[in-house]
Amino acid sequence: MRQEPVTGRVLVVDDDVTVRDVVCRYLERDGHEVTAAGSGEEALAAFAARPPDLVVLDLMLPGITGLEVCDRLRRTSAVPVIMLTALGEEEHRIAGLQRGADDYVAKPFSPRELTLRVASVLRRAQGVPEETAAPVSDGDLVIDPRARKALMRGAELPLTGREFDLLLFLVTHPGTVFSREELLDRVWGWNFGDQSTVTVHVRRLREKVEKDPAEPRRIVTVWGAGYRYDPERTE
Template sequence: MTAVLLIEDDDRIRLSLTLALEDEGYTAYGAATAEDGLAEQRRVAADTVLVDLMLPGMDGYECIRQLRRDDDVPIVVISARDDTHDIVAALEAGADDYLIKPVAVKELAARLRALRRRTRAASTPALRVLTFGDLELRPEAGEVRRHGTEVPVTRTEFRLLCELADHAGQVLSREQLLDRVWGYEIGDERLVDVHVGRLRQKIEEVPGKPRHLVTVRGLGYKLQP
Protein backbone atom coordinates (compact mmCIF):
# COMPACT_ATOMS: atom_id res chain seq x y z
CA MET A 1 0.00 0.00 0.00
CA THR A 2 1.31 3.45 -0.93
CA ALA A 3 2.20 5.68 2.02
CA VAL A 4 1.72 9.47 1.94
CA LEU A 5 3.03 11.97 4.49
CA LEU A 6 1.17 15.31 4.79
CA ILE A 7 3.06 18.18 6.46
CA GLU A 8 0.35 20.75 7.19
CA ASP A 9 -0.10 22.99 10.26
CA ASP A 10 -3.86 23.48 9.86
CA ASP A 11 -5.35 20.68 11.98
CA ARG A 12 -8.64 20.67 10.06
CA ILE A 13 -7.01 20.40 6.64
CA ARG A 14 -4.47 17.84 7.82
CA LEU A 15 -7.12 15.60 9.36
CA SER A 16 -9.58 15.87 6.47
CA LEU A 17 -6.93 15.17 3.83
CA THR A 18 -5.37 12.23 5.68
CA LEU A 19 -8.81 10.65 6.16
CA ALA A 20 -9.74 11.30 2.53
CA LEU A 21 -6.45 9.78 1.30
CA GLU A 22 -7.10 6.70 3.43
CA ASP A 23 -10.52 6.42 1.77
CA GLU A 24 -8.65 6.45 -1.57
CA GLY A 25 -6.58 3.47 -0.45
CA TYR A 26 -3.42 5.22 0.83
CA THR A 27 -1.72 4.87 4.17
CA ALA A 28 -1.63 8.49 5.35
CA TYR A 29 0.53 10.12 8.01
CA GLY A 30 0.36 13.71 9.24
CA ALA A 31 2.73 16.23 10.81
CA ALA A 32 1.99 19.79 11.96
CA THR A 33 5.50 21.22 11.55
CA ALA A 34 8.40 20.81 9.16
CA GLU A 35 10.59 19.51 11.97
CA ASP A 36 8.04 16.83 12.92
CA GLY A 37 7.54 16.01 9.24
CA LEU A 38 11.24 15.43 8.64
CA ALA A 39 11.41 13.16 11.68
CA GLU A 40 8.28 11.31 10.55
CA GLN A 41 9.70 10.75 7.08
CA ARG A 42 12.85 9.25 8.56
CA ARG A 43 10.63 6.93 10.58
CA VAL A 44 8.06 5.80 7.98
CA ALA A 45 9.81 6.50 4.62
CA ALA A 46 6.57 7.52 2.89
CA ASP A 47 6.35 7.05 -0.89
CA THR A 48 5.21 10.67 -1.42
CA VAL A 49 5.39 13.79 0.76
CA LEU A 50 2.85 16.64 0.62
CA VAL A 51 4.14 19.94 2.01
CA ASP A 52 2.41 23.21 2.86
CA LEU A 53 4.61 26.29 2.41
CA MET A 54 3.32 28.39 5.31
CA LEU A 55 4.52 26.34 8.27
CA PRO A 56 5.44 27.55 11.76
CA GLY A 57 9.17 27.53 12.52
CA MET A 58 10.95 26.07 9.50
CA ASP A 59 8.98 27.04 6.38
CA GLY A 60 7.95 24.73 3.57
CA TYR A 61 10.77 25.78 1.25
CA GLU A 62 13.48 24.77 3.73
CA CYS A 63 11.55 21.61 4.56
CA ILE A 64 11.61 20.65 0.86
CA ARG A 65 15.33 21.38 0.61
CA GLN A 66 16.07 19.19 3.62
CA LEU A 67 13.85 16.39 2.34
CA ARG A 68 15.58 16.56 -1.03
CA ARG A 69 19.05 16.40 0.52
CA ASP A 70 18.19 13.14 2.27
CA ASP A 71 15.78 11.47 -0.12
CA ASP A 72 14.60 11.24 -3.74
CA VAL A 73 10.98 10.91 -2.57
CA PRO A 74 8.41 12.69 -4.80
CA ILE A 75 7.35 15.99 -3.16
CA VAL A 76 4.09 17.81 -3.90
CA VAL A 77 3.41 21.31 -2.57
CA ILE A 78 -0.12 22.07 -1.40
CA SER A 79 -0.45 25.80 -0.80
CA ALA A 80 -2.87 28.71 -0.91
CA ARG A 81 -0.13 30.76 -2.59
CA ASP A 82 -0.80 30.90 -6.33
CA ASP A 83 1.79 33.46 -7.42
CA THR A 84 4.22 32.28 -10.10
CA HIS A 85 7.13 33.39 -7.88
CA ASP A 86 6.00 30.98 -5.15
CA ILE A 87 5.63 28.13 -7.64
CA VAL A 88 9.11 28.78 -9.05
CA ALA A 89 10.64 28.98 -5.57
CA ALA A 90 9.04 25.69 -4.50
CA LEU A 91 10.16 23.87 -7.64
CA GLU A 92 13.65 25.34 -7.30
CA ALA A 93 13.75 24.03 -3.72
CA GLY A 94 13.14 20.54 -5.10
CA ALA A 95 9.37 19.97 -5.30
CA ASP A 96 8.01 17.85 -8.15
CA ASP A 97 4.55 19.36 -8.34
CA TYR A 98 2.41 22.20 -6.98
CA LEU A 99 -1.30 22.21 -6.13
CA ILE A 100 -3.25 25.28 -5.06
CA LYS A 101 -5.71 25.11 -2.14
CA PRO A 102 -8.48 24.25 -1.80
CA VAL A 103 -7.52 20.81 -3.13
CA ALA A 104 -10.08 18.33 -4.43
CA VAL A 105 -9.20 14.90 -3.09
CA LYS A 106 -9.97 13.17 -6.39
CA GLU A 107 -7.59 15.52 -8.21
CA LEU A 108 -4.91 14.98 -5.56
CA ALA A 109 -5.27 11.20 -5.84
CA ALA A 110 -5.00 11.45 -9.63
CA ARG A 111 -1.84 13.54 -9.31
CA LEU A 112 -0.34 11.03 -6.88
CA ARG A 113 -1.05 8.16 -9.26
CA ALA A 114 0.54 10.07 -12.14
CA LEU A 115 3.56 10.89 -10.01
CA ARG A 116 4.02 7.23 -9.09
CA ARG A 117 3.79 6.21 -12.76
CA ARG A 118 6.46 8.78 -13.65
CA THR A 119 8.70 7.54 -10.84
CA ARG A 120 8.41 3.93 -11.99
CA ALA A 121 9.04 4.89 -15.62
CA ALA A 122 12.12 6.88 -14.63
CA SER A 123 13.65 3.77 -13.07
CA THR A 124 13.67 1.87 -16.39
CA PRO A 125 14.89 4.28 -19.09
CA ALA A 126 15.72 3.20 -22.62
CA LEU A 127 19.35 2.60 -23.61
CA ARG A 128 20.18 5.55 -25.82
CA VAL A 129 22.35 8.64 -26.19
CA LEU A 130 20.84 11.76 -27.76
CA THR A 131 23.12 14.54 -29.01
CA PHE A 132 22.23 18.15 -29.87
CA GLY A 133 25.40 20.09 -30.61
CA ASP A 134 27.14 20.65 -27.28
CA LEU A 135 24.23 19.01 -25.44
CA GLU A 136 24.09 15.28 -24.76
CA LEU A 137 21.37 13.26 -23.05
CA ARG A 138 22.10 9.84 -21.55
CA PRO A 139 18.71 8.39 -20.56
CA GLU A 140 20.24 5.09 -19.48
CA ALA A 141 22.24 6.91 -16.81
CA GLY A 142 19.80 9.75 -16.16
CA GLU A 143 22.44 12.27 -17.21
CA VAL A 144 22.61 15.50 -19.17
CA ARG A 145 26.03 16.71 -20.35
CA ARG A 146 27.06 20.01 -21.87
CA HIS A 147 30.53 20.37 -23.36
CA GLY A 148 31.20 16.98 -21.76
CA THR A 149 30.40 18.18 -18.23
CA GLU A 150 27.42 16.74 -16.38
CA VAL A 151 24.58 19.19 -15.78
CA PRO A 152 22.57 18.63 -12.58
CA VAL A 153 18.86 18.38 -13.38
CA THR A 154 15.85 17.16 -11.45
CA ARG A 155 13.94 14.04 -12.42
CA THR A 156 11.10 16.08 -13.90
CA GLU A 157 13.47 18.35 -15.83
CA PHE A 158 15.15 15.27 -17.26
CA ARG A 159 11.87 13.71 -18.35
CA LEU A 160 10.82 16.99 -19.96
CA LEU A 161 14.10 17.25 -21.84
CA CYS A 162 13.89 13.64 -23.01
CA GLU A 163 10.31 14.10 -24.20
CA LEU A 164 11.34 17.10 -26.28
CA ALA A 165 14.43 15.23 -27.54
CA ASP A 166 12.28 12.29 -28.63
CA HIS A 167 10.38 14.76 -30.82
CA ALA A 168 13.33 16.89 -31.89
CA GLY A 169 12.32 19.71 -34.20
CA GLN A 170 8.64 19.12 -33.46
CA VAL A 171 6.61 21.67 -31.51
CA LEU A 172 4.94 20.25 -28.41
CA SER A 173 2.19 22.29 -26.78
CA ARG A 174 2.04 22.90 -23.04
CA GLU A 175 -1.00 20.61 -22.89
CA GLN A 176 0.91 17.80 -24.61
CA LEU A 177 3.86 18.21 -22.26
CA LEU A 178 1.63 18.20 -19.19
CA ASP A 179 0.08 14.96 -20.42
CA ARG A 180 3.32 13.22 -21.46
CA VAL A 181 5.68 14.38 -18.70
CA TRP A 182 3.38 14.96 -15.73
CA GLY A 183 0.61 12.57 -16.73
CA TYR A 184 -2.09 15.24 -16.34
CA GLU A 185 -4.91 15.65 -18.83
CA ILE A 186 -5.61 19.04 -17.25
CA GLY A 187 -3.19 21.04 -15.10
CA ASP A 188 -1.47 24.34 -14.47
CA GLU A 189 0.53 25.14 -17.60
CA ARG A 190 2.89 27.27 -15.50
CA LEU A 191 4.50 24.00 -14.41
CA VAL A 192 5.75 23.60 -17.98
CA ASP A 193 6.91 27.21 -18.30
CA VAL A 194 8.78 27.12 -14.98
CA HIS A 195 10.58 23.89 -15.85
CA VAL A 196 11.48 25.14 -19.32
CA GLY A 197 12.92 28.31 -17.77
CA ARG A 198 14.94 26.28 -15.28
CA LEU A 199 16.26 24.00 -18.01
CA ARG A 200 17.37 26.98 -20.08
CA GLN A 201 19.37 28.29 -17.13
CA LYS A 202 21.22 24.98 -17.09
CA ILE A 203 21.68 24.02 -20.74
CA GLU A 204 21.81 27.29 -22.67
CA GLU A 205 24.87 29.49 -23.17
CA VAL A 206 22.59 32.55 -23.05
CA PRO A 207 19.28 31.54 -21.41
CA GLY A 208 17.54 34.66 -22.70
CA LYS A 209 18.49 33.71 -26.27
CA PRO A 210 18.11 29.92 -26.31
CA ARG A 211 19.62 27.84 -29.13
CA HIS A 212 18.46 24.41 -27.96
CA LEU A 213 15.12 24.75 -26.17
CA VAL A 214 13.14 27.34 -28.11
CA THR A 215 9.67 28.83 -27.88
CA VAL A 216 7.36 28.75 -30.87
CA ARG A 217 5.04 31.64 -30.12
CA GLY A 218 1.42 30.64 -29.69
CA LEU A 219 2.18 26.94 -30.08
CA GLY A 220 4.64 25.63 -27.48
CA TYR A 221 8.23 24.48 -27.22
CA LYS A 222 10.67 22.42 -29.26
CA LEU A 223 14.21 21.15 -28.99
CA GLN A 224 16.28 22.15 -31.99
CA PRO A 225 17.75 19.12 -33.81
Protein backbone atom coordinates in the same frame (compact mmCIF):
# COMPACT_ATOMS: atom_id res chain seq x y z
CA MET B 1 -6.44 -0.62 -20.93
CA ARG B 2 -6.92 0.11 -17.27
CA GLN B 3 -3.73 1.19 -15.49
CA GLU B 4 -2.65 -0.80 -12.47
CA PRO B 5 -2.81 1.18 -9.24
CA VAL B 6 0.51 2.66 -8.15
CA THR B 7 1.21 2.92 -4.45
CA GLY B 8 4.10 4.09 -2.33
CA ARG B 9 5.20 5.72 0.90
CA VAL B 10 3.83 9.26 1.12
CA LEU B 11 4.78 11.93 3.66
CA VAL B 12 1.94 14.44 4.18
CA VAL B 13 2.99 17.74 5.76
CA ASP B 14 0.30 20.24 6.79
CA ASP B 15 -0.30 22.15 10.04
CA ASP B 16 -4.08 22.09 9.47
CA VAL B 17 -5.21 18.95 11.30
CA THR B 18 -8.43 18.64 9.29
CA VAL B 19 -6.72 18.94 5.91
CA ARG B 20 -3.95 16.58 6.99
CA ASP B 21 -6.37 13.93 8.21
CA VAL B 22 -8.53 14.10 5.09
CA VAL B 23 -5.53 13.82 2.76
CA CYS B 24 -4.08 10.94 4.77
CA ARG B 25 -7.40 9.10 4.78
CA TYR B 26 -7.84 9.39 1.01
CA LEU B 27 -4.25 8.30 0.33
CA GLU B 28 -4.50 5.34 2.68
CA ARG B 29 -7.75 4.32 1.01
CA ASP B 30 -5.83 4.17 -2.27
CA GLY B 31 -3.31 1.82 -0.71
CA HIS B 32 -0.47 4.21 0.11
CA GLU B 33 1.59 3.95 3.28
CA VAL B 34 1.21 7.41 4.82
CA THR B 35 3.21 9.32 7.42
CA ALA B 36 1.88 12.66 8.68
CA ALA B 37 3.75 15.72 9.98
CA GLY B 38 2.37 19.01 11.29
CA SER B 39 5.47 21.20 10.96
CA GLY B 40 8.62 21.61 8.94
CA GLU B 41 10.73 20.24 11.77
CA GLU B 42 8.55 17.12 12.02
CA ALA B 43 8.68 16.70 8.24
CA LEU B 44 12.48 16.79 8.07
CA ALA B 45 12.76 14.35 10.98
CA ALA B 46 10.25 11.95 9.39
CA PHE B 47 12.05 12.17 6.05
CA ALA B 48 15.41 11.41 7.65
CA ALA B 49 13.99 8.48 9.60
CA ARG B 50 12.46 6.85 6.52
CA PRO B 51 12.64 8.60 3.14
CA PRO B 52 9.26 8.44 1.37
CA ASP B 53 8.54 7.97 -2.31
CA LEU B 54 6.66 11.28 -2.47
CA VAL B 55 6.03 14.32 -0.27
CA VAL B 56 2.77 16.31 -0.11
CA LEU B 57 3.98 19.59 1.38
CA ASP B 58 2.00 22.63 2.57
CA LEU B 59 3.66 25.93 1.68
CA MET B 60 2.63 27.83 4.81
CA LEU B 61 3.98 26.04 7.88
CA PRO B 62 4.86 27.34 11.34
CA GLY B 63 8.58 27.60 12.04
CA ILE B 64 10.41 26.14 9.07
CA THR B 65 8.27 27.00 6.04
CA GLY B 66 7.33 24.63 3.28
CA LEU B 67 9.68 26.45 0.92
CA GLU B 68 12.59 25.94 3.31
CA VAL B 69 11.66 22.27 3.74
CA CYS B 70 11.68 21.87 -0.04
CA ASP B 71 15.07 23.61 -0.24
CA ARG B 72 16.55 21.22 2.33
CA LEU B 73 15.10 18.15 0.66
CA ARG B 74 16.46 19.20 -2.71
CA ARG B 75 20.01 19.42 -1.33
CA THR B 76 20.13 15.65 -0.92
CA SER B 77 17.11 14.14 -2.69
CA ALA B 78 15.13 14.22 -5.92
CA VAL B 79 12.01 12.86 -4.18
CA PRO B 80 8.84 14.10 -5.93
CA VAL B 81 7.18 16.98 -4.08
CA ILE B 82 3.58 18.14 -4.55
CA MET B 83 3.04 21.50 -2.87
CA LEU B 84 -0.21 22.62 -1.25
CA THR B 85 -1.03 26.21 -0.46
CA ALA B 86 -3.95 28.49 0.25
CA LEU B 87 -2.18 31.26 -1.63
CA GLY B 88 -3.42 31.61 -5.17
CA GLU B 89 -1.17 34.35 -6.53
CA GLU B 90 1.12 33.37 -9.37
CA GLU B 91 4.22 34.52 -7.48
CA HIS B 92 3.59 31.94 -4.77
CA ARG B 93 2.93 29.18 -7.27
CA ILE B 94 6.16 29.99 -9.06
CA ALA B 95 8.10 30.23 -5.78
CA GLY B 96 7.28 26.61 -4.97
CA LEU B 97 8.16 25.40 -8.44
CA GLN B 98 11.44 27.31 -8.44
CA ARG B 99 12.40 25.54 -5.23
CA GLY B 100 12.08 22.21 -7.04
CA ALA B 101 8.48 21.16 -6.41
CA ASP B 102 7.19 18.81 -9.09
CA ASP B 103 3.52 19.75 -8.93
CA TYR B 104 1.30 22.33 -7.29
CA VAL B 105 -2.25 22.08 -5.95
CA ALA B 106 -4.05 25.16 -4.59
CA LYS B 107 -6.41 25.07 -1.62
CA PRO B 108 -9.29 24.52 -1.52
CA PHE B 109 -8.82 21.35 -3.56
CA SER B 110 -10.60 18.09 -4.17
CA PRO B 111 -8.95 15.30 -2.17
CA ARG B 112 -9.67 12.98 -5.07
CA GLU B 113 -7.86 15.30 -7.46
CA LEU B 114 -4.85 15.29 -5.16
CA THR B 115 -4.78 11.49 -4.94
CA LEU B 116 -4.91 11.29 -8.74
CA ARG B 117 -1.97 13.70 -8.94
CA VAL B 118 -0.06 11.57 -6.41
CA ALA B 119 -0.72 8.42 -8.45
CA SER B 120 0.35 10.17 -11.66
CA VAL B 121 3.64 11.37 -10.17
CA LEU B 122 4.42 7.99 -8.61
CA ARG B 123 3.59 6.17 -11.83
CA ARG B 124 6.04 8.27 -13.78
CA ALA B 125 8.69 7.97 -11.08
CA GLN B 126 8.40 4.20 -10.76
CA GLY B 127 7.73 3.04 -14.29
CA VAL B 128 9.21 3.58 -17.75
CA PRO B 129 7.26 2.89 -20.95
CA GLU B 130 8.96 0.12 -22.91
CA GLU B 131 9.30 2.27 -26.03
CA THR B 132 11.44 4.81 -24.16
CA ALA B 133 13.46 2.34 -22.09
CA ALA B 134 16.64 2.46 -24.21
CA PRO B 135 19.23 5.15 -23.39
CA VAL B 136 18.97 8.32 -25.45
CA SER B 137 21.91 10.56 -26.33
CA ASP B 138 22.41 13.95 -27.92
CA GLY B 139 26.00 15.13 -28.08
CA ASP B 140 27.30 15.42 -24.52
CA LEU B 141 23.86 14.63 -23.04
CA VAL B 142 22.94 11.02 -22.24
CA ILE B 143 19.60 10.01 -20.70
CA ASP B 144 18.97 6.58 -19.17
CA PRO B 145 15.18 6.16 -18.70
CA ARG B 146 15.45 2.91 -16.73
CA ALA B 147 17.88 4.39 -14.19
CA ARG B 148 16.09 7.77 -14.43
CA LYS B 149 19.42 9.56 -14.76
CA ALA B 150 20.69 12.19 -17.16
CA LEU B 151 24.41 12.81 -17.66
CA MET B 152 26.04 15.91 -19.12
CA ARG B 153 29.67 15.38 -20.10
CA GLY B 154 29.73 12.37 -17.80
CA ALA B 155 28.36 14.18 -14.72
CA GLU B 156 24.88 13.39 -13.44
CA LEU B 157 22.44 16.28 -13.67
CA PRO B 158 20.55 17.13 -10.44
CA LEU B 159 17.07 16.77 -11.90
CA THR B 160 13.79 16.42 -10.07
CA GLY B 161 11.46 13.69 -11.24
CA ARG B 162 9.32 16.07 -13.27
CA GLU B 163 12.36 17.78 -14.80
CA PHE B 164 13.61 14.37 -15.90
CA ASP B 165 10.25 13.51 -17.45
CA LEU B 166 10.14 16.81 -19.33
CA LEU B 167 13.72 16.48 -20.61
CA LEU B 168 13.18 12.89 -21.74
CA PHE B 169 9.97 13.81 -23.55
CA LEU B 170 11.56 16.75 -25.38
CA VAL B 171 14.72 14.87 -26.35
CA THR B 172 12.71 11.95 -27.73
CA HIS B 173 10.60 14.35 -29.84
CA PRO B 174 13.30 16.52 -31.48
CA GLY B 175 12.23 19.28 -33.82
CA THR B 176 8.57 19.16 -32.74
CA VAL B 177 6.93 22.25 -31.25
CA PHE B 178 4.75 21.62 -28.20
CA SER B 179 2.52 24.22 -26.60
CA ARG B 180 2.48 24.57 -22.83
CA GLU B 181 -0.99 23.02 -22.84
CA GLU B 182 0.29 20.00 -24.79
CA LEU B 183 3.27 19.56 -22.46
CA LEU B 184 0.99 19.78 -19.44
CA ASP B 185 -1.06 16.95 -20.96
CA ARG B 186 1.78 14.78 -22.31
CA VAL B 187 4.28 15.14 -19.44
CA TRP B 188 2.17 16.00 -16.39
CA GLY B 189 -0.86 13.98 -17.44
CA TRP B 190 -3.14 16.95 -16.71
CA ASN B 191 -5.97 18.02 -19.00
CA PHE B 192 -6.26 21.22 -16.97
CA GLY B 193 -3.97 23.21 -14.71
CA ASP B 194 -1.67 26.18 -14.37
CA GLN B 195 0.48 26.44 -17.49
CA SER B 196 3.09 28.53 -15.63
CA THR B 197 4.15 25.16 -14.17
CA VAL B 198 5.57 24.30 -17.59
CA THR B 199 7.28 27.68 -17.95
CA VAL B 200 9.09 27.33 -14.64
CA HIS B 201 10.20 23.75 -15.34
CA VAL B 202 11.55 24.76 -18.76
CA ARG B 203 13.49 27.58 -17.11
CA ARG B 204 14.95 25.22 -14.51
CA LEU B 205 15.90 22.68 -17.18
CA ARG B 206 17.69 25.32 -19.22
CA GLU B 207 19.78 26.23 -16.19
CA LYS B 208 20.99 22.63 -16.08
CA VAL B 209 21.43 21.63 -19.73
CA GLU B 210 22.23 24.87 -21.58
CA LYS B 211 25.71 26.40 -21.77
CA ASP B 212 24.02 29.81 -21.65
CA PRO B 213 20.45 29.62 -20.28
CA ALA B 214 19.81 33.17 -21.50
CA GLU B 215 20.56 32.03 -25.06
CA PRO B 216 19.19 28.47 -25.14
CA ARG B 217 20.21 26.29 -28.08
CA ARG B 218 18.64 22.98 -27.07
CA ILE B 219 15.28 23.91 -25.51
CA VAL B 220 14.19 26.84 -27.64
CA THR B 221 11.10 29.02 -27.44
CA VAL B 222 8.94 29.26 -30.55
CA TRP B 223 7.14 32.52 -29.89
CA GLY B 224 3.39 32.22 -29.90
CA ALA B 225 3.57 28.43 -30.22
CA GLY B 226 5.56 26.77 -27.43
CA TYR B 227 8.87 24.97 -27.03
CA ARG B 228 11.01 22.80 -29.30
CA TYR B 229 14.04 20.62 -28.62
CA ASP B 230 16.86 21.13 -31.12
CA PRO B 231 19.54 18.43 -31.16
CA GLU B 232 23.07 19.64 -30.56
CA ARG B 233 24.50 21.35 -33.60
CA THR B 234 27.95 20.44 -34.91
CA GLU B 235 30.16 23.52 -35.14
